[in-house]
Amino acid sequence: MNDRLQTVVTTRLPVLPVLASQLGETIEQVEHGVVEVCGNFQRMAGRARESVASARAVVGGDGRGDAGGMQSAAAVARQTLDHLLARLRRSSERSLQIVEQMQTLEQNLEGVTRILDDVDRMARGTRLLGLNAAIEASRFGAEGKAFGIVAKEIEEMARHSSRTSTGIREAIKKLCADVSRLSSDFRALASTDTSEAEASRQEVDAAMTTLTMAGERMADGLVAASDGAEELARDISRAVMALQFQDAVSQRVGHVVDALHQMHRALAAAVGVEAEGGSLPVAASEEVLRSLGATYTMSAERDAQARACGEAAAADEAGSVELF
Amino acid sequence: MADKTALVVDDSVSMRQMVAFTLTQAGFDVVEAGNGAEGLARLEGRRVDLVITDLNMPVMDGLTFIRQLRGRPESRFTPVLMLTTESQLSRKQEGKAAGATGWIVKPFNPEQLLQVLGKVVR
Numbered sequence: 001m002n003d004r005l006q007t008v009v010t011t012r013l014p015v016l017p018v019l020a021s022q023l024g025e026t027i028e029q030v031e032h033g034v035v036e037v038c039g040n041f042q043r044m045a046g047r048a049r050e051s052v053a054s055a056r057a058v059v060g061g062d063g064r065g066d067a068g069g070m071q072s073a074a075a076v077a078r079q080t081l082d083h084l085l086a087r088l089r090r091s092s093e094r095s096l097q098i099v100e101q102m103q104t105l106e107q108n109l110e111g112v113t114r115i116l117d118d119v120d121r122m123a124r125g126t127r128l129l130g131l132n133a134a135i136e137a138s139r140f141g142a143e144g145k146a147f148g149i150v151a152k153e154i155e156e157m158a159r160h161s162s163r164t165s166t167g168i169r170e171a172i173k174k175l176c177a178d179v180s181r182l183s184s185d186f187r188a189l190a191s192t193d194t195s196e197a198e199a200s201r202q203e204v205d206a207a208m209t210t211l212t213m214a215g216e217r218m219a220d221g222l223v224a225a226s227d228g229a230e231e232l233a234r235d236i237s238r239a240v241m242a243l244q245f246q247d248a249v250s251q252r253v254g255h256v257v258d259a260l261h262q263m264h265r266a267l268a269a270a271v272g273v274e275a276e277g278g279s280l281p282v283a284a285s286e287e288v289l290r291s292l293g294a295t296y297t298m299s300a301e302r303d304a305q306a307r308a309c310g311e312a313a314a315a316d317e318a319g320s321v322e323l324f
Numbered sequence: 325m326a327d328k329t330a331l332v333v334d335d336s337v338s339m340r341q342m343v344a345f346t347l348t349q350a351g352f353d354v355v356e357a358g359n360g361a362e363g364l365a366r367l368e369g370r371r372v373d374l375v376i377t378d379l380n381m382p383v384m385d386g387l388t389f390i391r392q393l394r395g396r397p398e399s400r401f402t403p404v405l406m407l408t409t410e411s412q413l414s415r416k417q418e419g420k421a422a423g424a425t426g427w428i429v430k431p432f433n434p435e436q437l438l439q440v441l442g443k444v445v446r
Binding site: 031035038039237241320322 | 336337338339341342345346349379380408409410411412416419420424425426427428429430431432433434436440443444
């Protein structure tokens, strides 16, 4: 080896371990970065799948879960309202029946009033009879005294009957007024109950229809969100798997690092310098390439070397999956 | 495949992570090791339903690991898949002779991996 070549090799020799070290650290940095990115992607995929699970729990397996539940709840509410309305109608009918019975009662009381008229007439006649009897008794002097007492008693009884009749008449009058007022109240109540309940039923029915439609729109939105989250999770999974390139790149760069170390040891031996791992003896270029090829672990490396050396690629590569 | 456990052996942290990601989604519990010797240590007192191992690793390579694994009565029939960048026929034959159940070349396709698991894991 001439002096110039010796000088060049000796001065450049320390560069090789530095390059190898740089590449080694690069491998580590890339792997560290990929692991971190991979972890983040996995967490994202996990959250996306959690979103899918949450959305599916809400919408159910058929995609209509809560919307269906809302529809059946609305149907139950409508049915309950219909039952309530039917009960109110029956109550109203019963109220009207009571009104009719009250009217009958009123008519009966009027009949009693007519009987009282007869009682009054009889009391007036009796009083007149008592008065005439008293006049006749006075004409008989002492002999008519006892008859006069009887005549006065008759007159008094007639007055008493008349007072009693007046009292009953006033009581019946008051009773008729009460019955009439109650009858009006019942009639008003019966008509108000059914009309207000019908209006309420229509309002609730409209609200239920709105709620059901809102539920359907919500379910559609959740299904769309669930599909989107699932697709996102799949995309993230594909992105994670795409990061496998790092393993292949690390291996290939690692093999270059090994080759640089070999080259350093060989050149160190040639110029008489000590190298880490000891010196390598001088070998033929074919042997060096064969030795380099033996470190390869993937067909891409072997193909690359074959192309660089102008050779055909190896033919003993097989498929990507094989079960024995 | 719920309630199944898999051992994943690879010196690449990122590859272990990706394989574990795929297996976890398929319902596996995953135990990881960085080389064959670590893998054997992880198997102490534990039965697994599946082993996925790399070929080229420091300390103990995948072929040695499989041979030792097959020497253990409890692991004699455990499915063992090689997952490696190596695709040479001669290396595959070595794997088969060592006791591997199958050979998958990296980079792996998750769906394809799960299809293979469906065939080899009971």
